[in-house]
Amino acid sequence: MGKEAPKDDVAMAEAEGAGPAKPEQQEDKQPAAPSPLAVLRSGVTLIKKAVEQKETRTLFGRVLRQTAAVRRHLTAAELTTFLEGALPTSSPAAAQLVEVVKQVGDTAMDADGAPAANGAANGAEAPAPAAPEPPAVPSNLPEVEAYAYLVTLMFLVDRKQYQLAQGVAGSAVERLAAHNRRTLDVLAARIYSYLSLTHERCGSLAAIRSALLGLHRTAVLRHDEVGAETLLNLLLRNYLHYNLYDQAERLRAKAQRPEASRSMQQACRYLYYLGRIRAVQLEYSEAKDCLQQAARKAPSSAVGFRMAVQKWLVLVRLLLGEVPDRTEFTSPDMAAPLGPYFDVAAAVRSGDLNAFSTAAAAHAATFRADRTHNLIVRLRHNVIRAGLRRISLAYSRIPLADVAAKLGLASVQDTESIVAKAIRDGGIEGVLNHEAGTLESARPADIYSTDEPAAAFHARIAFCMDVHNEAIKAMRYGEGGGATKEFEDATALREKQEQELQAALEEDDDF
Amino acid sequence: MADLSAAQSGFAQLQAAVSKGDLPSCKQLLSRLKLELTKLPALPPVYEQSANAQQQLELARQVLELAVLLAVRQGDEAAFERNYAQLRVYYSDARGLLPPSPQEAALTGLNLLRLLVANRIAEFHTELEVVPEEVRAAPEVAHVVQLEQWLMEGAYNKVLAARESASSDYYRHFLDQLSSTVRDEVASCSERAYESLSVADAVGLLMLGSEAEVEAYAREHGWEVAGGRITFKPAGGKGSGKEGGTAAAPAVALPALEIIGHCMNYAREIERIV
Structure with missing residues (x-):
C-alpha cells in the first residue's frame, strides 16, 4: 500500500471538495473562470x-x-x-x-x-x-x-x-x-x-498517534461529530499503516460512532478499514459486505481509493470461493493496476496450482506493497478446492495419483488427506477407496429435487422487498416537509384500515 | 542513570536455576526479577534517555524471553500469553532502540504456534501481519506458517510428520497438543470419505503406533471393527441423510409450513405496495 495509500487519500480529499463533477474540466470550459x-x-x-x-x-x-x-x-x-x-x-x-x-x-x-x-x-x-x-x-x-x-x-x-x-x-x-x-x-x-x-x-505516523487519540477524545466529548468521525478514520489508518490490526479492531469496537454518518467520504473510509480488518480476521463475508459498500459509495473521482478497495474486494471474494466477473478487471482506469489480481483470479478459477504459484511469485512485490501478500498465501487452499471440484465433476473414478498430478501436488498421500478433507467439508461429493487408491465421485444430486431453488427464490424476493421498504423509508425522512406529511397521512389511513380489518376479523371469529 | 546491578545479578541467578531445571525456584526468582525491572526508567512506556538505556532494554528483553520459555516448560498458557504480551513491545515499538534479538524468530514462531494449536486462527493471522519481513523469513516462523497452510488444506500427514522433525523441545510441546487435534480431524474426515478401511491402513493414516491402538481408537468413535476392517457405517448413514439423499433415500417431506409462511408474507408485502 505504501505507494498507493497517500494517493488514494489525496484523491479522496479532492473528491470531497469537488463532488461528482470534475472541477478542472469545468474550470477550463468556462471562459471567465x-x-x-x-x-x-x-x-x-x-x-x-x-x-x-x-x-x-x-x-x-x-x-x-x-x-x-x-x-x-x-x-x-x-x-x-x-x-x-x-x-x-x-x-x-x-x-x-x-x-x-x-x-x-x-x-x-x-x-x-x-x-x-x-x-x-x-x-x-x-x-x-x-x-x-x-x-x-x-x-x-x-x-x-x-x-x-x-x-x-x-x-x-x-x-x-x-x-x-x-x-x-x-x-x-x-x-x-x-x-x-x-x-x-x-x-x-x-x-x-x-x-x-x-x-x-x-x-512519522506513529509519532502523532497519541495526539490523534487525544483529539478524538476531545471531539467526542464536544459532540463534534465531523471531527470525531474523521479522527477515528485517521487513527484506523494510522494503525493499519503499521499492520496493527488488533489495536485497530479494539479501538473501532470501543469508539463511539454517530448513528448516521455526517460525511459519505468518511463513511466510505470507515467501511474500507473495517473490511480490511475483517478480511485479516478471516471473516470474509462481513469483509465482503463492508468492502462492497465502500466500493459502491465511493465518489467516482476517487480513483485511487476505489482501486485499493477493489483489490481487497477481489481477494476477499476469491477467498469466499466466488469468482469476480471479468468486466470488473477491465474498466479502463483500473485495468493496469488490477492486472496482478486478474492473473491470480484466473489461476483460482481454473484451479491450476502451478499457474497460481507463478502469478503469486511474479507479482510478489506488488502484493507486498499492497499488503495483500498474506491473503494471497491463504488463497492456495482455494485453488486446490477449485481444481478438485473440476476433477470430481469430470471424472466418475480417477486414481489419486492422477489427481495429484493434475493439481500439481507433491505426494499421493497428501492428496488423499486433502481430498478427504474436501469431502468432509462438502467441497466435493464422493468416496475414497484406499486399497485401489481412487476417488469415486458421487453423481451430483439433482438440485431441483431439494428445496434449494425455493430458498434461492425466496432470498431474491426478500431482497426486492427490502429494497422497496428501504426506499420508502428514505423518502419519508427526506427534506421536503410535504412528502412527509403525505406519508404520515397514508400510514394513518392504513393503520385505520388495518384496525377496521382486525375488528371485522374478530367479529368473524365470534360467529 | 539507573542501577542495573541488582537486576543483572537476579538474571544470572535465574539463568542458573533454569539450566539446573529447578522450576519452582525459577518462578520465585522471576517474580522478584520483574519487580526489579519496574525500577528501570528506560523501559516502556517511559523510554527515558540515559547512558545505559540500551542495556536496560536489552536486559528486560532477555528476562521476558526467558520468562516466556519458562512458561512453556511449565505448561502455563496464561503465563505465556501474559509474558509474550509484555515482550511484544520490544519487538515492535522499541524495535529501533536496540539490536535485534537472536531469539526473536524462535519466540515469534512459538507464539504463532500457540495460537494455532489453540485454534485461534483469527488472532494467528492478525499476529502474523505484525511480524516483520525478515523475521517471517526465518525458518522457525516460516515453518509455523507452513503448518497453518497444511492444516487449512488438509495435508494432515505432513503436520503429524512435522512433530518428528521439530527443531526444539519447546516446539515439540505444542506440536504434541496439535497432533491429537489433528488425529481427531483425520478421523472425522475419514468417516465421511471412506466406506471402509483396513486396520493396517488406518494405522498409517491416523499415525498411531499399532493395530491395537487403532482398534481402541475405533471403539472410542463407535466404528465397527470386524475381520481387520473398519466400517464407518453410523457416520456414513448420518451423512447421506443430511445431504437429502442418494437415489435410494425416501423423498423429503415438503416444508409446507415454511412455504405457507413465505407466501403469506409476500401477500402482505404486495398488499402494502399496491
Missing part, C-alpha cells in the same frame, strides 16, 4: 456569513468545494496577498504562514515548470481581478484563521513540501485547541487529515 485569489476572498466572506448565521453544513461545504477547484492554480504570490489581506498583521499565524509560503515560492518556482508558468501568467492576470474586488478586511475570527491555515496546507501539499506542511499543520492544531467553537469543526477536521497526511508522507 474566477481567479484563485477571488475565490479565496469570497470563501472568507462566506465563512464570515456562516459564522454569523451559526450554520456550518452547506456554506462550509461550498467554500471547501470552491477552494478545491482552484487549489491547483494557486500561486505563491496570490496566496501571500490573500494571507496578508485576510489576517490581521499582528496575528502570529499570518507571519508564520507568509514566511512559509515565501520559502516554498522561491524553491518551487525553479523546481518544477508548472508553477513557474503559472507565475508568469500571473503577471498579466493578477491586477485584473484586484480592481473590482473590495479590499479585504482583516478578520480576527478563528474560522478565517483556520481557513488560511487550510489553504496554505493545500498549497504546500500540492507542492510536495511535506516537511514544511507538517510544521504548519502542527501549529494549526495547536491554535485550534485554543478554541471550542462548533463552527470550526468542519475546517478543523480537514486540517487534522492534512496533519496525518503530512506525517504519513514523512514516515
Whole structure:
C-alpha cells in the first residue's frame, strides 16, 4: 500500500471538495473562470456569513468545494496577498504562514515548470481581478484563521513540501485547541487529515498517534461529530499503516460512532478499514459486505481509493470461493493496476496450482506493497478446492495419483488427506477407496429435487422487498416537509384500515 | 542513570536455576526479577534517555524471553500469553532502540504456534501481519506458517510428520497438543470419505503406533471393527441423510409450513405496495 495509500487519500480529499463533477474540466470550459485569489476572498466572506448565521453544513461545504477547484492554480504570490489581506498583521499565524509560503515560492518556482508558468501568467492576470474586488478586511475570527491555515496546507501539499506542511499543520492544531467553537469543526477536521497526511508522507505516523487519540477524545466529548468521525478514520489508518490490526479492531469496537454518518467520504473510509480488518480476521463475508459498500459509495473521482478497495474486494471474494466477473478487471482506469489480481483470479478459477504459484511469485512485490501478500498465501487452499471440484465433476473414478498430478501436488498421500478433507467439508461429493487408491465421485444430486431453488427464490424476493421498504423509508425522512406529511397521512389511513380489518376479523371469529 | 546491578545479578541467578531445571525456584526468582525491572526508567512506556538505556532494554528483553520459555516448560498458557504480551513491545515499538534479538524468530514462531494449536486462527493471522519481513523469513516462523497452510488444506500427514522433525523441545510441546487435534480431524474426515478401511491402513493414516491402538481408537468413535476392517457405517448413514439423499433415500417431506409462511408474507408485502 505504501505507494498507493497517500494517493488514494489525496484523491479522496479532492473528491470531497469537488463532488461528482470534475472541477478542472469545468474550470477550463468556462471562459471567465474566477481567479484563485477571488475565490479565496469570497470563501472568507462566506465563512464570515456562516459564522454569523451559526450554520456550518452547506456554506462550509461550498467554500471547501470552491477552494478545491482552484487549489491547483494557486500561486505563491496570490496566496501571500490573500494571507496578508485576510489576517490581521499582528496575528502570529499570518507571519508564520507568509514566511512559509515565501520559502516554498522561491524553491518551487525553479523546481518544477508548472508553477513557474503559472507565475508568469500571473503577471498579466493578477491586477485584473484586484480592481473590482473590495479590499479585504482583516478578520480576527478563528474560522478565517483556520481557513488560511487550510489553504496554505493545500498549497504546500500540492507542492510536495511535506516537511514544511507538517510544521504548519502542527501549529494549526495547536491554535485550534485554543478554541471550542462548533463552527470550526468542519475546517478543523480537514486540517487534522492534512496533519496525518503530512506525517504519513514523512514516515512519522506513529509519532502523532497519541495526539490523534487525544483529539478524538476531545471531539467526542464536544459532540463534534465531523471531527470525531474523521479522527477515528485517521487513527484506523494510522494503525493499519503499521499492520496493527488488533489495536485497530479494539479501538473501532470501543469508539463511539454517530448513528448516521455526517460525511459519505468518511463513511466510505470507515467501511474500507473495517473490511480490511475483517478480511485479516478471516471473516470474509462481513469483509465482503463492508468492502462492497465502500466500493459502491465511493465518489467516482476517487480513483485511487476505489482501486485499493477493489483489490481487497477481489481477494476477499476469491477467498469466499466466488469468482469476480471479468468486466470488473477491465474498466479502463483500473485495468493496469488490477492486472496482478486478474492473473491470480484466473489461476483460482481454473484451479491450476502451478499457474497460481507463478502469478503469486511474479507479482510478489506488488502484493507486498499492497499488503495483500498474506491473503494471497491463504488463497492456495482455494485453488486446490477449485481444481478438485473440476476433477470430481469430470471424472466418475480417477486414481489419486492422477489427481495429484493434475493439481500439481507433491505426494499421493497428501492428496488423499486433502481430498478427504474436501469431502468432509462438502467441497466435493464422493468416496475414497484406499486399497485401489481412487476417488469415486458421487453423481451430483439433482438440485431441483431439494428445496434449494425455493430458498434461492425466496432470498431474491426478500431482497426486492427490502429494497422497496428501504426506499420508502428514505423518502419519508427526506427534506421536503410535504412528502412527509403525505406519508404520515397514508400510514394513518392504513393503520385505520388495518384496525377496521382486525375488528371485522374478530367479529368473524365470534360467529 | 539507573542501577542495573541488582537486576543483572537476579538474571544470572535465574539463568542458573533454569539450566539446573529447578522450576519452582525459577518462578520465585522471576517474580522478584520483574519487580526489579519496574525500577528501570528506560523501559516502556517511559523510554527515558540515559547512558545505559540500551542495556536496560536489552536486559528486560532477555528476562521476558526467558520468562516466556519458562512458561512453556511449565505448561502455563496464561503465563505465556501474559509474558509474550509484555515482550511484544520490544519487538515492535522499541524495535529501533536496540539490536535485534537472536531469539526473536524462535519466540515469534512459538507464539504463532500457540495460537494455532489453540485454534485461534483469527488472532494467528492478525499476529502474523505484525511480524516483520525478515523475521517471517526465518525458518522457525516460516515453518509455523507452513503448518497453518497444511492444516487449512488438509495435508494432515505432513503436520503429524512435522512433530518428528521439530527443531526444539519447546516446539515439540505444542506440536504434541496439535497432533491429537489433528488425529481427531483425520478421523472425522475419514468417516465421511471412506466406506471402509483396513486396520493396517488406518494405522498409517491416523499415525498411531499399532493395530491395537487403532482398534481402541475405533471403539472410542463407535466404528465397527470386524475381520481387520473398519466400517464407518453410523457416520456414513448420518451423512447421506443430511445431504437429502442418494437415489435410494425416501423423498423429503415438503416444508409446507415454511412455504405457507413465505407466501403469506409476500401477500402482505404486495398488499402494502399496491
